[in-house]
Amino acid sequence: MSEQKTAAQLLQEYAGPPVRIMEVCGTHTHEIFRLGIRKLLPKQVDLISGPGCPVCVTPVGFIDEAVWLALEKGVTITTFGDLVRVPGTKKSLAAARAEGGKIQVVYSPLDAVDYAEKHPEEQVTFLSVGFETTTPASCLAVEQAQKRGLKNFSLLTANKTMPNAYKALKGSADVFLYPGHVHAITGTAMLEQMAKEGVSGVLAGFTAKELVTALAVAVTRFERGESFFVNAYPRVVKPEGTPDAVALTEKLMEPCDNEWRGLGVIPGSGVRLRAEYAEFDARKKFDMPHIEGHPNPACRCGEVLQGKCKPSDCPVFGKACNPQHPVGACMVSGEGACSAFYQYGGSLL
Numbered sequence: 001m002s003e004q005k006t007a008a009q010l011l012q013e014y015a016g017p018p019v020r021i022m023e024v025c026g027t028h029t030h031e032i033f034r035l036g037i038r039k040l041l042p043k044q045v046d047l048i049s050g051p052g053c054p055v056c057v058t059p060v061g062f063i064d065e066a067v068w069l070a071l072e073k074g075v076t077i078t079t080f081g082d083l084v085r086v087p088g089t090k091k092s093l094a095a096a097r098a099e100g101g102k103i104q105v106v107y108s109p110l111d112a113v114d115y116a117e118k119h120p121e122e123q124v125t126f127l128s129v130g131f132e133t134t135t136p137a138s139c140l141a142v143e144q145a146q147k148r149g150l151k152n153f154s155l156l157t158a159n160k161t162m163p164n165a166y167k168a169l170k171g172s173a174d175v176f177l178y179p180g181h182v183h184a185i186t187g188t189a190m191l192e193q194m195a196k197e198g199v200s201g202v203l204a205g206f207t208a209k210e211l212v213t214a215l216a217v218a219v220t221r222f223e224r225g226e227s228f229f230v231n232a233y234p235r236v237v238k239p240e241g242t243p244d245a246v247a248l249t250e251k252l253m254e255p256c257d258n259e260w261r262g263l264g265v266i267p268g269s270g271v272r273l274r275a276e277y278a279e280f281d282a283r284k285k286f287d288m289p290h291i292e293g294h295p296n297p298a299c300r301c302g303e304v305l306q307g308k309c310k311p312s313d314c315p316v317f318g319k320a321c322n323p324q325h326p327v328g329a330c331m332v333s334g335e336g337a338c339s340a341f342y343q344y345g346g347s348l349l
């Protein structure tokens, strides 16, 4: 009887052609580092980071918009903690708070609605960033605010969608490690279609076993030389996704062009509130002018997010840029590639 190899053995013993695998999701980057999986990889397997960290791909101009709302309009900004330290063109939200801006960290968009209800004297804006996974929660918050008759709640949106981003990333890796949580919502049809168009990928979960299995599948299928798609996270991702969540997003939001840090404006790669919900759209509600952000020229986040360089290739990595004093978003976010490299010594691997 032939001995069956484990996924870890298959990965360690891979002797096929060099393969570049892109971790689309920032949580995958961090978990692969944290679990020590990189140490299993033979030399010809190169892992590169992608654009799947929501804070990292949010452009500088969005931070500038939030700072403008806080300081020029006196709006209370409610946000997840990571965004507070991301540098804007001139200042971060943390710096705006030091100048008197009201910045409130919340744990969900519904917390922001509760805050608005308890503080009717304040205008409250929630910074709605993220992918298909988190957008339904923002939509739910708007529905709740409407139901409760709140006139002091709005969203500043930078919500992104993955399909057109995948197209923009075509060719930047041999195999994509797809984000399990995004496709738990959207399903797998587009990934199957992409495989037919020559783009290979494996949908991965987040435990050690799931990640090693997904990487082993990636290298063994890559070696066969044909494009492929494998759902290696079937306990969570169903082919049809989560139709109720998709329907909620489609009810409140419509597709729009969207700016990604490092990738520029990708047509049809985001969603914004529909005209019927304009009273909850902070840009319209506060008559916001066009605000263009300018990233720090020393920062190479844009190239890191496209897999064109590793964080340790950035000249300020670990020097002027570190978690205490981040120069770019990729060092701030808990899902950022620079933060993972810094935390787990990626430059030494």
Ligand code: SF4
Binding pocket: 298, 299, 300, 301, 302, 304, 311, 314, 315, 316, 317, 318, 321, 322, 326, 327, 328, 329, 330, 331, 332, 338
């Ligand atoms: S190390 Fe800092 S400055 Fe360099 S790319 Fe990463 S976040 Fe940007």
